[in-house]
Amino acid sequence: MDDGYLLCRGDARPLHANAAALALVNDEHDALAALARLLPADAIATARADGRWNGDLSLDDGLVLQVRAYFHDNPGGGHCLVVFHDVSEAHARQQELQRRHAQLRQTLVRLAGAQEQLVQSEKMASIGQLAAGVAHEINNPIGYVHSNLGSLQEYLHSLFSLIEVYERALRLPDPKAMLPEIEEMRSRYDIDFITGDLPQLMAESREGIERVTAIVRNLKDFSYSGRDDSWKSADLHAGLDSTINIVWNELKYKVTLERHYGKLPLVQCRPSELNQVFMNILLNASHAIDERGTITVSTGVEGDEVWVEIQDSGHGIPEEILQRIFDPFFTTKPVGSGTGLGLSISYGIVKKHNGRIEARNIPGAGACFRIMLPIRQPSPDAV
Numbered sequence: 001m002d003d004g005y006l007l008c009r010g011d012a013r014p015l016h017a018n019a020a021a022l023a024l025v026n027d028e029h030d031a032l033a034a035l036a037r038l039l040p041a042d043a044i045a046t047a048r049a050d051g052r053w054n055g056d057l058s059l060d061d062g063l064v065l066q067v068r069a070y071f072h073d074n075p076g077g078g079h080c081l082v083v084f085h086d087v088s089e090a091h092a093r094q095q096e097l098q099r100r101h102a103q104l105r106q107t108l109v110r111l112a113g114a115q116e117q118l119v120q121s122e123k124m125a126s127i128g129q130l131a132a133g134v135a136h137e138i139n140n141p142i143g144y145v146h147s148n149l150g151s152l153q154e155y156l157h158s159l160f161s162l163i164e165v166y167e168r169a170l171r172l173p174d175p176k177a178m179l180p181e182i183e184e185m186r187s188r189y190d191i192d193f194i195t196g197d198l199p200q201l202m203a204e205s206r207e208g209i210e211r212v213t214a215i216v217r218n219l220k221d222f223s224y225s226g227r228d229d230s231w232k233s234a235d236l237h238a239g240l241d242s243t244i245n246i247v248w249n250e251l252k253y254k255v256t257l258e259r260h261y262g263k264l265p266l267v268q269c270r271p272s273e274l275n276q277v278f279m280n281i282l283l284n285a286s287h288a289i290d291e292r293g294t295i296t297v298s299t300g301v302e303g304d305e306v307w308v309e310i311q312d313s314g315h316g317i318p319e320e321i322l323q324r325i326f327d328p329f330f331t332t333k334p335v336g337s338g339t340g341l342g343l344s345i346s347y348g349i350v351k352k353h354n355g356r357i358e359a360r361n362i363p364g365a366g367a368c369f370r371i372m373l374p375i376r377q378p379s380p381d382a383v
Contacts (some may be wrong), residue, residue, distance in 0.1 A: 003085045006035050008070070010078035012044045021084055024059065039067070044080050047071040056087075064091040137215055137249050141208030148205045155198060158189035215245065231377060233266040236274070236308065240297060243278040251286050255295050262300035268377045269353055277346040277357075280367045281310045284343070288314025288366060304375055305355075311368040316361040325359060354378060 004021025014032035027034035038057060047053040047069040057065040066085040069336050072078055162185055169178035186192070244257065251257060285295045293313040300307055317325060326347040350357040355373040362368050 001188070003083055005084070006032070006082040007042060008082065009038065010044075010048065010073075010076075010080065012036065012080070015079075024063070024065070024084060037080065039069070043067075043069050043082075044071070047080055048073075048078065057084075057099040062088065082261075088345045107364055138212055145205045148201045148208075151201060152198075152205075155194045155201075158191065158194060162186065162189065162191060179312040217242075230270075231268050232271060234269055234271040234274075235305065236264055236267055236269075236299065236373075237261055239271050239275045240278055240299075240308070243275045243282065244297070247279055247282050247286075251285060251295065254289055254292050255286055256293070258294060258296045258297065260298040262298075264301060264306050265375055266375055267306055267375055269373065270349075273349045274297045274353070274373075275348050277371065278308070278310070280343060280346045281371075285310055285312035285314065285367070288312050288316070290315070293366070301375075302372075305372050306375060308371045308375075309368055311362060312366040314366040317359060317367045328355070 004024055006014060006016060006017045006021050014036045017035055021029050021035055024038070025034040037159055038059075040055060043053045043055065048071045051071055052065075053069040055067050057067055057201055059065065064087050066087045067082060068085070069080055069082045071080045087168060130354055162182070165178065165182055165185055169175040169182065172178065211358045217238075240261075244251075277344050282295065289295075289312055295313075296309075298309045298311070326343050347357055349369055350373070353373050354377060357372075358370045360368055360370075
């Protein structure tokens with residue numbers, strides 16, 4: 001027999017063992033006793049009570065044994081048969097599998113971290129590309145607010161000078177004597193113009209500050225991922241509008257933007273990540289338009305899903321590469337002007353949202369990207 005066996009009396013005294021069992025011990029004087037001592041103290045007692053006992057033994061030489069004890073009761077006190085089965089190879093394979101599983105788990109954690117860094121790097125790279133445009137959008141209102149403040153400073157100087165003359169006139173016995181000087185000063189400083197221009201100047205300045213505030217808020221909404229990175233019920237239209245405002249400097253010189261929004265419910269999602277998807281597709285649509293064109297953003301509901309379509313009037317996507325546009329690092333742009341990660345990351349974000357993203361050509365009207373998202377997330381960790 002390949003397996004070793006040991007026959008014992010009911011009181012655990014060994015009677016006989018085969019060669020395979022004796023080879024497990026090195027005691028030449030009392031090999032049977034040494035073999036019996038390998039068993040846990042309660043092995044035969046448990047076998048007597050339950051009819052059988054199972055367990056594993058690890059020997060000093062690295063052998064791993066699967067041990068089974070079977071008890072047969074009889075008037076003489078019964079006998080117990082113990083079978084030793086070598087499972088060292090299977091145990092080693094199991095240990096190796098566990099080791100590789102641990103390595104794979106660590107690799108998966110590292111890949112997840114690398115993917116998150118890649119997403120953030122792509123987002124920051126995109127924001128970097130848009131920084132000049134955002135700065136231009138901020139500089140315009142800041143420029144005329146600064147100019148208005150200069151005018152306001154001059155107006156205040158003129159008004160304070162006039163007030164000073166009025167105060168001197170009030171201290172005279174006959175204030176009317178100062179009227180010629182007052183009228184000359186009102187004419188010199190053009191007080192009537194100042195009175196009419198001040199409200200408009202203040203309104204323009206307030207509008208400029210509000211524009212800057214809106215741009216900063218849109219940029220913050222776009223880039224902020226949330227400290228808890230949790231799922232939220234969000235308004236996709238607000239995310240689309242925020243993203244459009246951020247990329248508007250890239251679009252406004254050659255794109256006419258049309259919005260055809262349907263009535264959408266709040267969607268369970270990670271808004272910042274979806275904003276990145278919208279930005280990637282909007283920028284690609286803009287790059288597909290050579291001189292002048294139209295980008296149409298549409299939304300709607302189908303069953304328990306919402307959809308967002310972004311269609312451009314550009315040159316479309318060649319059919320031979322249409323199936324590859326979501327592959328990582330695939331790009332049709334010149335070297336140095338595109339990472340090839342935008343659509344790949346967008347595909348991963350939409351898939352993480354249990355949604356779908358598709359691209360198709362519209363004959364004579366460029367390309368159309370359609371994003372479909374569930375209104376409620378099926379995953380149990382979504383809140």
